[in-house]
Amino acid sequence: SAPSKVALADGSLVLVEELKLDMVCAVRTGEMILADGVVVKGEGVVDESALTGESLPVKKTLSSEVRSGTVVQNGYMEYRVTKTSSESTMQKLCQEVADVQADRGEYAQIVDRFALYWTPFILVSAALFVVISGAVTKNWDDGLYRGLLLLVLACPCAIVISAPIPAVCAIATAARHGVLIRGSSVVERMGLVDSVALDKTGTLTRGFFKVVGKLVLAETAELADAAMACAAAIEEKSSHPLASAIVSDFLGCIADGDKVLPPIRKVQVIDGVGVSGWAQINGVWKYCEIGNERILEKHGGTAYATKAQLARIESFIQEAGSTVCLLVAVDDDVMLVMSMMDEVRPESVQFVSILQKQLGFKVSMLTGDTESVARYISDVVNIPSDSCFYRLMPADKMSWIRAQQHMTENSDVKGFSGAIAPTTYSPLAPPPTDHAASDAVIDDTTAGEEGFGVRKSRKNTTKEVHAVTHREFSGDVKPHHVLMVGDGINDSTALACAAVGVAMGAGGSAMAVTAADVVLMTENLLMIPAAVQMCQAARAAMIQNCTFALGIKVVAIVLAVLGYLKFWHAILIDLGSLLVVVLNGTKLLQYKVFEPAAAISNDGAKATAVGSSSTTYNPIQQA
Incomplete structure (x- = not known):
C-alpha cells in the first residue's frame, strides 16, 4: 500500500x-x-x-x-x-476501482436474479422429492440419498461467478496497459460494438497547434496587436488545443519578451463556435470573440466585416487549405484571421485500418471543423468521404449517435432515463473582486469608467445570437452499438450518449473524462481496438461459462433423479464445473492482445502535418 x-x-x-x-x-x-x-x-x-x-x-x-x-x-x-x-490521480483511480467493484454487468444481474429463484426452488424440490419418493417406494434411505445429491448438484456457485470473473479479469488486464474500463457493464457493451465515431482534434490529430498564418484586417498594427492580446488573454483560460497556440504566438518565448496578458472577465465557451470575453486594453474594457466563421453576421453571429473584408477572409481560408482558421473580433469588428496547423497522430492510419479491416467496424469522423480540413484528415486516415461529418455542434454529434443507435429522445442511456440535454457551460473564470459588475449577462449598452465598453449598439446576447438549428441524421436500417472516441468539452454529450464513450484521458478535458465509460491513459490509439478485442473475448467467456455451468447442472440433476449418479460423482461435477468456469475466466489475464499495440512507439513514427503547405501572411503587409 x-x-x-x-x-x-x-x-x-x-x-x-x-x-x-x-x-x-x-x-x-x-x-x-x-x-x-x-x-x-x-x-x-x-x-x-x-x-x-x-x-x-x-x-x-x-x-x-x-x-x-x-x-x-x-x-x-x-x-x-x-x-x-482527495483530487489526486491516485485517489481518483482508487475511487474508480471502488466503483468498478460495485458495478454489476447485465449478465451478472441476470445470473443473480436466476440464483435468487434457483436456490429456494431446488431446496423445495429436494424436500418434495424425498417425501414423494419415500412415500411411493417406501425406501426412505434411497429418497434421502437422491435428495442430498440434488442439493449438491444444484449449488449455484459456478453459475454465480460465470459472468463476474471474465469481466474483472478483462478490466484488470486493460488497466495494466493504461486503459481504464469503468465496470462490468461497460465490458459487456464494449463487446457488442460494431460502429466507431471519432473526433478529429486531439483524437486523430495530436492537438498541438501552431499559428502559421495571419490575415490582419485592423486599420493599424497597434489595433492588430491589441486584438491579439485580447484573444491570447481569453484563450489562456480555455483548455482547447487551439488556445495554447494563440497564447504561445502572442507571448513567444517568455524569457526573451516582456509581453503581459491583459486583465479579462466573463470568459464563456460558445458551443460549436469558440470563446468570448472582455479584456481591458489601455484601461478600456473591450468585448472580444474568437471562433470560426459562425461569429460573422452573415452566419448568425455579431461580428461585422465589410464586403471587401469578407472577400479577403474567404480568399485567406481557401489559400490556407487544410489548416484550421479562427477569426478574432473586438467590439464586434473582425480584426484578425489566423490559420493553425496540427499533425495527424502517427498511429491514426493503422488505428482506422484495424477497426475497418480486422474488426469489420463502420468508422466515421465527427468534427466541428471546416469541410476542407475534415476532408483532408479523412483522406489521410482512409475514412470514407460519406462517413466524414463536419461543422457539427455538440448536439449534432449526439443526434448522429442517436440516429445510428435508433434511439428516441426519451430512450434510456446507460441506465439513466430521459433525454440527454446539451451541456450548459458556465464561465471559465470568475470576475475580479475589485470590479463592481455582477456575474450576470452584461447589458451591452453599459458605458463609463467603471463599466464595459459599448458593442456597436448590437444588443443580442451571445446565447441568442448563436442559436442555431441542430442537424438531423438518419441511421442505417440495422441499429448500431456506437463507440465514441473524443477528448474535448464539445464531445462530452456524445460520449455520454454512445453505447461506449472513450476519452483521451492523457490530454483530454475533465468533462470528457467524466462522461466517458473508458479512459485511455496513454496517447496510443491502438490500445482502443485491443481493448475492444479484450471485451469481445470477455463477453464470449461469459456466455461460455453461463452455458456450461447451467447445462452441466441440468444434465447432472436429471441423471441424479434417475439414479445414475453416486455421491462422489455429484461432488466431482460441482467442483469440476467451478474450476472450469474459473480457468476459462482467468485466461484473460494472460491475453496478449495489448502487447503489439504497446510495442509501437508514437515518438518514433512520422506524423503527417495538417496544412503544411499553407501560406504565412505578413501582418504588416496585410494591414
Whole structure:
C-alpha cells in the first residue's frame, strides 16, 4: 500500500490527507510520488507504468508535471502540490476501482436474479422429492440419498461467478496497459460494438497547434496587436488545443519578451463556435470573440466585416487549405484571421485500418471543423468521404449517435432515463473582486469608467445570437452499438450518449473524462481496438461459462433423479464445473492482445502535418 506520510522539502513529515496546495514535497530514488504537482527543483526518471501502462520511464525536469502513484527510479526532485489528496490521480483511480467493484454487468444481474429463484426452488424440490419418493417406494434411505445429491448438484456457485470473473479479469488486464474500463457493464457493451465515431482534434490529430498564418484586417498594427492580446488573454483560460497556440504566438518565448496578458472577465465557451470575453486594453474594457466563421453576421453571429473584408477572409481560408482558421473580433469588428496547423497522430492510419479491416467496424469522423480540413484528415486516415461529418455542434454529434443507435429522445442511456440535454457551460473564470459588475449577462449598452465598453449598439446576447438549428441524421436500417472516441468539452454529450464513450484521458478535458465509460491513459490509439478485442473475448467467456455451468447442472440433476449418479460423482461435477468456469475466466489475464499495440512507439513514427503547405501572411503587409 502507499505510504501514509509524505516528506516536505524542509525535512518534516505530514500525513498525505493534510497536504495543502503549494506545499513543496521532496522525493528520492525508489520513493513513490504521493501528490500531483509540478517539479520546482531537481530532476529524475519516473516510472509511470502503473498509471499509463508505458513501460519506458519518463524523465522529469524543472516545470514537469508529476502524478501521484508513480515511482522515482532515479534522481531527486522537489515538487509543488497542485492538487489535494482527495483530487489526486491516485485517489481518483482508487475511487474508480471502488466503483468498478460495485458495478454489476447485465449478465451478472441476470445470473443473480436466476440464483435468487434457483436456490429456494431446488431446496423445495429436494424436500418434495424425498417425501414423494419415500412415500411411493417406501425406501426412505434411497429418497434421502437422491435428495442430498440434488442439493449438491444444484449449488449455484459456478453459475454465480460465470459472468463476474471474465469481466474483472478483462478490466484488470486493460488497466495494466493504461486503459481504464469503468465496470462490468461497460465490458459487456464494449463487446457488442460494431460502429466507431471519432473526433478529429486531439483524437486523430495530436492537438498541438501552431499559428502559421495571419490575415490582419485592423486599420493599424497597434489595433492588430491589441486584438491579439485580447484573444491570447481569453484563450489562456480555455483548455482547447487551439488556445495554447494563440497564447504561445502572442507571448513567444517568455524569457526573451516582456509581453503581459491583459486583465479579462466573463470568459464563456460558445458551443460549436469558440470563446468570448472582455479584456481591458489601455484601461478600456473591450468585448472580444474568437471562433470560426459562425461569429460573422452573415452566419448568425455579431461580428461585422465589410464586403471587401469578407472577400479577403474567404480568399485567406481557401489559400490556407487544410489548416484550421479562427477569426478574432473586438467590439464586434473582425480584426484578425489566423490559420493553425496540427499533425495527424502517427498511429491514426493503422488505428482506422484495424477497426475497418480486422474488426469489420463502420468508422466515421465527427468534427466541428471546416469541410476542407475534415476532408483532408479523412483522406489521410482512409475514412470514407460519406462517413466524414463536419461543422457539427455538440448536439449534432449526439443526434448522429442517436440516429445510428435508433434511439428516441426519451430512450434510456446507460441506465439513466430521459433525454440527454446539451451541456450548459458556465464561465471559465470568475470576475475580479475589485470590479463592481455582477456575474450576470452584461447589458451591452453599459458605458463609463467603471463599466464595459459599448458593442456597436448590437444588443443580442451571445446565447441568442448563436442559436442555431441542430442537424438531423438518419441511421442505417440495422441499429448500431456506437463507440465514441473524443477528448474535448464539445464531445462530452456524445460520449455520454454512445453505447461506449472513450476519452483521451492523457490530454483530454475533465468533462470528457467524466462522461466517458473508458479512459485511455496513454496517447496510443491502438490500445482502443485491443481493448475492444479484450471485451469481445470477455463477453464470449461469459456466455461460455453461463452455458456450461447451467447445462452441466441440468444434465447432472436429471441423471441424479434417475439414479445414475453416486455421491462422489455429484461432488466431482460441482467442483469440476467451478474450476472450469474459473480457468476459462482467468485466461484473460494472460491475453496478449495489448502487447503489439504497446510495442509501437508514437515518438518514433512520422506524423503527417495538417496544412503544411499553407501560406504565412505578413501582418504588416496585410494591414
